[in-house]
Amino acid sequence: TKAGYPHFMLKEIHEQPQGIRETLNRRLDENNQIMFDDINLDKSNIDSITNIYIIACGTAYNAGLQGKFALQKIAGIKADADIASEFRYSDPFIDENTLVILVSQSGETLDTLAALREAKSKGATTLAITNVIGSSIAREADNVIYTWAGPEIAVASTKAYTTQVVVFYMLALYLADIKENISKENYSHIVDELLAIPDKVQSIIETEEKIKKIAEKIKDNTNGFFLGRGLDYSIATEASLKMKEVAYMHTEAFASGELKHGTIALIEENVPVVAIATQDNLFEKSLSNIKEVKARGAYVIGVTQISNRTIEEVADEVIFIPETDDLIAGITAIVPLQLLAYYVSILRGLDVDKPRNLAKSVTVE
Numbered sequence: 490t491k492a493g494y495p496h497f498m499l500k501e502i503h504e505q506p507q508g509i510r511e512t513l514n515r516r517l518d519e520n521n522q523i524m525f526d527d528i529n530l531d532k533s534n535i536d537s538i539t540n541i542y543i544i545a546c547g548t549a550y551n552a553g554l555q556g557k558f559a560l561q562k563i564a565g566i567k568a569d570a571d572i573a574s575e576f577r578y579s580d581p582f583i584d585e586n587t588l589v590i591l592v593s594q595s596g597e598t599l600d601t602l603a604a605l606r607e608a609k610s611k612g613a614t615t616l617a618i619t620n621v622i623g624s625s626i627a628r629e630a631d632n633v634i635y636t637w638a639g640p641e642i643a644v645a646s647t648k649a650y651t652t653q654v655v656v657f658y659m660l661a662l663y664l665a666d667i668k669e670n671i672s673k674e675n676y677s678h679i680v681d682e683l684l685a686i687p688d689k690v691q692s693i694i695e696t697e698e699k700i701k702k703i704a705e706k707i708k709d710n711t712n713g714f715f716l717g718r719g720l721d722y723s724i725a726t727e728a729s730l731k732m733k734e735v736a737y738m739h740t741e742a743f744a745s746g747e748l749k750h751g752t753i754a755l756i757e758e759n760v761p762v763v764a765i766a767t768q769d770n771l772f773e774k775s776l777s778n779i780k781e782v783k784a785r786g787a788y789v790i791g792v793t794q795i796s797n798r799t800i801e802e803v804a805d806e807v808i809f810i811p812e813t814d815d816l817i818a819g820i821t822a823i824v825p826l827q828l829l830a831y832y833v834s835i836l837r838g839l840d841v842d843k844p845r846n847l848a849k850s851v852t853v854e
């Protein structure tokens with residue numbers, strides 16, 4: 490049931506603190522050490538992994554983009570994310586030293602399942618991240634880490650995404666620890682920051698009214714853009730998908746650095762541009778990108794951490810997210826943008842839980 494909410498999508502956005510908490514708690518022992526004891530990877534297997542492929546579709550793929558970032562930055566292992574339907578036909582370089590991670594809320598997506606079979610046939614070790622116990626992908630993968638988002642009914646994936654990203658961070662920490670790539674202090678610091686995420690997500694959800702007002706301002710636009718650099722670009726990709734699928738607004742995610750290479754030609758008077766700028770080391774660069782699009786008339790909605798107040802001088806609207814370690818800011822930054830897509834859809838009078846032409850689980854090619 491919708492438990493008093495008007496739509497499943499809104500209910501599921503609101504369930505994120507709980508889903509994230511559960512996903513963490515299931516895998517932390519009393520000393521806050523990550524337990525993946527059931528995963529069949531010992532130190533020698535892990536040391537021999539030369540590269541990781543993350544394979545998924547849609548939102549799960551976008552979670553994989555954050556996963557790539559986590560695995561490279563924290564575990565120091567080369568990682569790539571690919572779309573399942575592309576991966577299958579790309580003659581991927583896979584051998585027994587490759588770890589292939591399949592991400593799927595339902596565990597039934599046909600292309601992801603086919604990619605899993607392909608990876609296994611080439612001798613890779615496979616690991617599934619899925620929300621459905623006993624699903625096809627869970628059964629066929631060598632190893633499984635479940636997300637504990639609870640059943641996701643709305644076609645648009647929200648709580649599955651944030652819990653998938655949380656799993657990637659735990660996995661990255663676990664691998665880093667076994668590879669002795671991380672200090673005890675840094676490990677505990679990131680675990681503590683992860684444990685603080687549910688309350689931060691809750692506080693973002695409580696700013697819903699403000700996000701609804703922003704949705705009112707952009708609801709009649711036919712186009713929109715999401716900009717970001719590094720981790721923020723992967724958030725832009727997911728935010729853009731949400732806006733397309735539930736609000737039918739034509740949006741694109743652009744890597745900020747690509748603006749000058751063509752895409753800035755699309756910026757015109759009053760077009761909404763959501764500029765995601767959560768990373769301190771890239772903040773100045775993001776500000777100058779905002780100025781560039783502002784100068785061409787864009788209506789800029791900035792998304793940043795609370796300490797970055799200077800963004801208010803250049804953006805038309807700012808959505809502040811609570812301060813967190815930059816490494817994991819993607820988990821919080823997506824939440825207001827899920828809400829933005831939800832409200833634009835509602836204001837347009839659309840069927841937000843069942844957008845046209847879409848099915849919850851895609852079991853055909």
Ligand code: M6R
Nearest residue numbers: 547548549593594595598645646
């Ligand atoms: O069940 P899966 O995670 O494998 O599904 C993958 C995609 O079909 C899914 O994420 C889809 O993109 C959603 N509609 C996104 O909100």
